[in-house]
Amino acid sequence: MKGSCLCGAVTFQLTGDLPSIYQCHCSLCRKVSGSSSNSALIVARSHFQWRSGENQIKSFATPSGFKSEFCCHCGSPVPNLSADGQSYWVPAGLMSEPISTQVSAHVYVDSRANWDTGFLSDDVDKFAQMPPAIEAG
Template identity: 40%
Template sequence: MTEYKGSCLCGAVTFTIEGKFDSFYLCYCSYCQKDSGSAHAANLFSASAVLRWDSGADEVTTFNLPGSRHSKSFCKHCGSAVPGSELPGVLMVPAGSLDTEIEITPTARIYTARQHSWVGKLSAAPQYPELPEKSE
């Protein structure tokens, strides 16, 4: 069985996912933009994988947005997104929370009608393997 390890930024929460991911969506909806503080969220979904909290399960809290199906689980110390679900019977795992490399590539980009205008210009931005010495 495939196994993935993950954690939060401060290390208080660690977890293992056993099983496979069914899909991998980059979501540009306004909720995911607010959740991530970025252009999109990158979330993996599975109807069959099992989540095991290795440490810090009691350090996880979930915010459910009233009037929607949107929710976000996160470490209450550092705020890092951790696995949760906004749909019954479906495990949602923030791709950036995994410490193990994944094989699956994004299935689709969704809610692109709501993406910021600068997203389409990202390919023109310079790339650096690390933080550059000065801003460009």
């Protein structure tokens, strides 16, 4: 399965079965996405491959360790390697073709925006923080 940033300068490919998507509602993810949450997959490093544009990626990190990587041309968030080097955080919206997975968890729901209420009535699990069960697929 292929994915890319908005302008197509950064491209990547995922192999194997995809893990479930999680939606993070924390304030940092809201700012990075410009939305109510950030939808992502945690993909094992062995199932991720850059295809082009890796040298077009810029990075921003907060003192707390939160990291955002993005295309230097269009500003789209792009996959980034986890601190332990074992997996990639992949924004679900970057996938270029339909994917056969779905949202299985809402995380950091206690810090959601007060207007972010649409997900509250769905049947998806909700967590105050990131549960250890969300691991690379």
